[in-house]
Amino acid sequence: MLLFFILGLLVHFVFFGSIFDIYFTSPLVHGMTPQLTPLPPPAKRLVLFVADGLRADTLYELDENGNTRAPFIRNIIMHEGSWGISHTRVPTESRPGHVALIAGFYEDVSAVAKGWKENPVGFDSLINESRYTWSWGSPDILTMFAKGASGDHVYAYSYDADNEDFGAQDVTKLDTWVFDNMKEFFHAARNNQSLFSKLNEEKIVFFLHLLGIDTNGHAHRPTSREYKDNIKVVDEGMKEIVSMLEDFYGNDGKTAFIFTSDHGMTDWGFHGAGHPSETLTPFVTWGAGIKYPQRVSAQKFDDAFLKEWKLENWKRQDIHQADIAPLMASLIGVPFPLNSVGILPVDYLNNTDLFKAESMFTNAVQILEQFKVKMTQKKEAILPFFFTPFKLLSESKQLNILRKARSYIKQRKYDEAVSLCKELIQLALKGLSYYHTYDRFFLGINVVLGFVGWTSYASLLIIRSHSSFTRGVSKEVKKPSHLLSCSFIAVGVLVAFFLLIQDCPWTYYIYCLLPVPIWYAVLREFQVIQDFVISLLTFPPSQLAGYLFIFTLGIEVLVLSFFYRYMLTAGLIAFACWPFITQLWIRAKSISLSWIFFSLLLAVFPLMPVVGRKPDIFLVIGAGSLVLLLSLCVLTSLIKRKDRFINEELLLHLFQMLSIALSMYVVYSTHHSLLKKQGLPFLNQIISWIILASSFVLPLLSPTSLFERLFSILLSWMSAYLLLSTGYEALFPLVLSCLMFVWIQMEQETLQQSGVSYRQKSQGYLCCHKSIHEFDHKVTSLQFTCNLDITQFRHLYLEDIRRAFFLVFFLVTAFFGTGNIASVNSFDLASVYCFLTVFSPYMMGALMMWKILIPFVLVMCAFEAVQLTTQLSSKSLFLMVLIISDIMALHFFFLVKDYGSWLEIGTSISHYVIVMSMTIVLMLLNGLAHLLTTKKLELYGKSKSHLI
Incomplete structure (x- = not known):
């Protein structure tokens, strides 16, 4: 059986990994010829400002007094340049956003996972194609492009990563640092002839990465005063930089400026999915080669932003984020990035029609080069009689379109040439997608x-x-x-x-x-x-069809709950009716009432908002208070029930109650310290890590009797969960655990009602514990210590399928009860502020994943108890759980989409990944739950089991 589970784990890892080969493969190809517009460019240098995490609406809108937060940018829109909205794709994170901006392609998710700061795969970018690039800002972003560039022409100046502190008193210093250091750099250049000479070369880029707005958004939300005031700081800093550059270069009119953002941010201070507040980013450009503002009487856009922003009379031109890279390349006259899939927005260019047509022709040839290389690679790897080419863009059609476009340019039919080049680009992009997904059906x-x-x-x-x-x-x-x-x-x-x-x-x-x-x-x-x-x-057809219908309906409810969380509420309401269906109501009314109450109470959580909720520390304190009150009741009950209460057990229980109280204090104290912008108190940080570490050990010191061990696990892990909570979710593990305790007793009553005789089938088993009489009357008298395989005592019945389904349902509820982990932006960074506030993506991610796993482990420990009380082999019941999970995973595999919006595609893939992860994690957590429930640490090396 051990070999089977090891093989099962390996098989599921293969199934899990397959999704990355099918859907998450890198779109990059290599071996293309660089393409350069043959005409002289309008600009000698380009300045790229990227305000990380800046939303379009927050920048463009007027404040409550009717004034703009960014007067310099507003003046550019009205008097000097062009503007619009840059539409990003998911995932809306810093790395893929900057790759789209500077390299012109949308990075696949696997690349984001492989390297946060460094490039997991080589790709070309505007920075690589430039003669010189100087950049200032966050080390996470600058290092990535500096390492990806060939030669020694990229210079990056970044501050220490420890400055990215969400709890700092003033994070606008992340932006003022960039502005101040750039000013000092240019001041020093006046006295450095070598540097002065480089700065006066052509085809140079200045890249300013401004992280303050993003950090303030995470720490205080985008609706906060801090976030909006940071926009004013950036606006003023940009004004000073532009003035300095114009003075340095003597107003030669050869500098192009671009201001944009890598992604936006939701109202609750996060990003990573496809909410409009994340995908709509500002885009403002001015200077050499850029059109001046165009006054219009009316504009057609689906949104109502223009009137709200009072910009309806200035022409708005929206673009895709990847289109910015070819625009920047065209402005300074460098080859288009080889891997770019962006389409040059010619309407932004203030140049001759010939220049626009030639630039668009270069853009078309550059993307066509990728298509030809991709087709050649695929053709060489497949047997000729199995190869099916992309029929919409044959070699003859490529040549025909290129000849026709070139002919239009010679005949000065520039608009026709531009239109034809756009058609070729669209066909080439479809062809790239075709060959990129060529093996998808086969795999x-x-x-x-x-x-x-x-x-x-x-x-x-x-x-x-x-x-x-x-x-x-x-x-x-x-x-x-x-x-x-x-x-x-x-x-x-x-x-x-x-x-x-x-x-x-x-x-x-x-x-x-x-x-x-x-x-x-x-x-x-x-x-x-x-x-x-x-x-x-031998079964009646109607009965068999009924079982099959109920099983299918249950699977569909689980699948639908990934899309609609309220399906969990419907399922829990149905669970509340279980005692009436099985007549347990007559046999055990008090237990049935408890089951109904906690099922309906848990059903409330999926109806609560997933995201957008504001921190409510008083709810966290309230949850801790309820746990302390429950602990006092349990402590009193244990003292009364035992003739001789062990001192070590009393101390352990009191210490766990102290941990709960300390967690409440740390949460309250940290919250108020951050509100006052005094940062995370060091003592609070130490206490938080100690409580987290102790939560793994303390349950192993408790007695192995069923109730006491489970309650000890709840207390220890609840103390850690409180530290990771910001609102109503702090109540979730408590309610879930109460339902789990009742579930254990309900299963015992169900098995007794079904007529299974414990006295006949489990006498050998129960000799490891208490008397048969005690077992019949108190489930809490059982212990997690018997190592016998009880498969010899009874077979599986149809009722056991229901038990397996209950477990899967509770696990899914643990996943989606308080949030939607299919969406990255459901996470709130404020959850980890008791442990750290300095930006550390992997540590923060690990803490938030642990927060998700805590309810998971509570359910798995209860599952161990259910197996014990129902005399059922853990292997057989666990196998049924895996089968249900695999059926769900196969269901999601068929639901994976490669069409529609990027949000729909990403969501469909994430559902499959979640279910497969759940299957794999189940195998690992089953072992963790077994360890937590059965093992006992002895502080003095002396067994005290005889006293229990």
Whole structure:
């Protein structure tokens, strides 16, 4: 069985990894020829201002007094340049946003995961193509482009990463540092002839990365005074920089300026998904080669922003974020970034029609080069009779469009040439997507075959070893025929040979060969399949159809809950009716009432807002107070119940209560310290980390009796959860745990009601614990210490499928009960402020993932207790849980989309990743839950089990 679970873990890792080869592969290709517009550029230098985390509406709108927050930018829009909105794609994070801006392509998600600061893959960028680039700002961004550039022409000046402190008194210093250091740099250049000479070269770039707005948005929300005041600081700083540059270069009119943002931010201070507040960023450009403001009488846009911003009379021109890279390349006359998929926004250019047409022609050839390289690579890797070319853009059509466009330029039909080049670009982009996803269907078929085979094999294993369906059949496994073995070996060899002659990646061998042994294992159990089918035929068709309908309905509710959280509420309301359906209401009214109450109470949480909620520290304090009150009641009960209460147990319980109280104090104290902009108190930080570390150890010191161990786990992990909470979610683990305690008792009552005799079937098992009489009357008398495999005591029944479904449902509720982890922007960085405020993406991410896992572990520990009280093998019940999870994962695999909006595509993929992660994590957390519930640490090396 251990070997089976190890193999199962490996198989699920393969299924999990397959989604990255199918949907998350890098779109980059190499080997293209650089393309350069043959005409002289309008600008000698470019200044790029990127205000990290700046929303378009917050910049453009007027304040409550009707005044602009950015008078310098407003003046540019009305008198000097052009403006619009830059539309970003998901994920709306700093790294992919800057890559789109400067390199012109939308980075795949796997690249973001592989490297936060450094490039996991090489790509060309405007900075690489420039003669010289000087940049100032955050080390996370500047290092990435400096390392990706070839040669020694990129100079990056960044502050210490410790300055990115969300709890600092004034984070606008992140921006003023950039402005001050750039001023000092130019002042020093006047006395440095070598540097002065470089600064007067052509094709140079100045990149100013301004992180203060993003940091203020995370710390105080974009609606805060701090966020809006930071915009004023940036506006004033830009005005000074522009004035300094004009003075340095003697107003030569050869400087182009661009001001934009990498992403926006939601009202609750986060970004990463596709909310309009994240994807709508400002874009303002002026200077050499840029059109002056154009007055218009009316504009057609779907949104109502123009009237709100009082900018309806100045022409707004929206662009895609990747379009900024070719615009910048065109302005200073450098080759378009080789991997750029941006389309040059010619309407922004203040130049001749010939220059616009030539630039657009260069843009079209540059993107066509990528298409041709991608097609050649795919064609060389596939057998000729299997290769299907992209029919919309054949070689003859490419030549025809290029000749026609060149002819239009010679005939001075510039508008026709521009239009034709845009058509060629659209076809080339479709072709790039076609070849990028060429193997998707082939790989998908193999993954589905592996999925179905694995689920079938796991089901057969349960039927053969843990059910009564095969009682009439010999349990001896018959040796499979040599013909079956030889057939599958032959199939495997053929598949491997087919992949070898096509020079496929090594991962393709895994996806394509994995179904072969899996289906061999399934077909060798043919006798079990036959016996199972015969057993099913003995069931009345209506009853069988009813079971199948209920099971399918349950799976669909779980799947729909990923899209609509209120489905969890509907499910919990249905759970509340369970005592009436099974007549438990008559047998155990008090337990049934508790089940109904906590089911309905838990059903409230999925109806609460996922995001946008404001921090409410008093709710966190209230949750801690309830836990302390409950602890006092339990402590009193334990003292009364035991003839001799162990001193160590009393001290442990009191220490855990102290941890809860300290967590409440740290949360309150840290919140007020940050409000006063005094930062995170060092003592609070130390206490928080100590409480987090102790939460792993303290439960292992408690007695292994069921109730006391589970309650000890709740107290320890609740203290850590309080430190990671900002509002109503602090109540969630408490309510969930109460329902779990009632679930354990409900399952015991259900099993007793079904007529299963404990006295007959579990006498050997119960000798490890208390007397049979005690077990019949108190579930709390059980202990997590018996190592016997109890599969010999009873088989699986249909009721056990319901238990497995309950577990999966509670796990999904633990996922989505207080948030939607399918969306990155559901996370609130304020959750980790008790531990750290200095920006550290991996540490912050780890803490927030731990916050998600705490309810998960509470459910898994309760599951251990359910297995104990129902005399059910943990292996068999866990197998059923994995099967349900795999059916859900296969469901989401079919729902994965590669069309529609980027948000829809990303969401569909994330659902599959979540379910697969849940399946894998379940295997690991099952071991963690077993450790937490069964192991006991002895402080003095002396067992005290005889006193318990």
